[in-house]
Amino acid sequence: MINRPILMCVLPGAVWLCAAQVQPNAGLQKVVLENDFVRVVELRIPAGVSEARHSHGRGVTIALSDYNNEMTDYPAGTVTRRHTRFGEVRWAEPVTHEARNTGTTEQHVLRVELKHEAPGELSGAAKAKPDALDSLIVCKDTQKLIFENQFVRVIEERVPPGVAQAKHRHAHGVLIPLADSDIEAVDDPGGQPTRRHLQLGDAGWREPVVHAVRNVGTTALLNIRIELK
Ligand SMILES: [Zn+2]
């Protein structure tokens, strides 16, 4: 089914028709968030289903299910097979590949693609200063660095019910809850306490903020925060 539209491309002169009609992976992925900085794509690949050859930009992938898949990268033709677990977070360089869900479970993934080819110069310079409100310092018990490179800083937040985080800073970026939780946040300066429900898999853009946060629910907060540089 997936290959049929591609066969149309071999007809001489049919290239334009092809380009207009081929959407080989339609239905398997959808854009759930897009702005000047990122495009967040949700993939849902049923067991046994293949994605036709496609490309995507650099960014971060977050697994929302346990799954097995096989990927063939081009032009090298290198084949990679792996098992991925719910909550795994990976950095991905730009790639052109085919992929197939080789397991028995749905592959459910959020892919945060970065639109800028280089890190922002202003935020990069600002980050060079020591920051007393750095969330990894202020919230060292509840926030830990998963990885960092010249484009992003990726943080896992775990906040048990009833626990509060003192005032701390975040750069702008994408927040992805890996569990349902309820928080009360006070933005600095002068913000009123605001309650918010965070829902598993509901990716959201977050502007730069200084805030204090308390888990006011009965479930543990578990978030992945991708801060852009
Ligand atoms: Zn892909």
Ligand SMILES: [Zn+2]
């Ligand atoms: Zn925070």
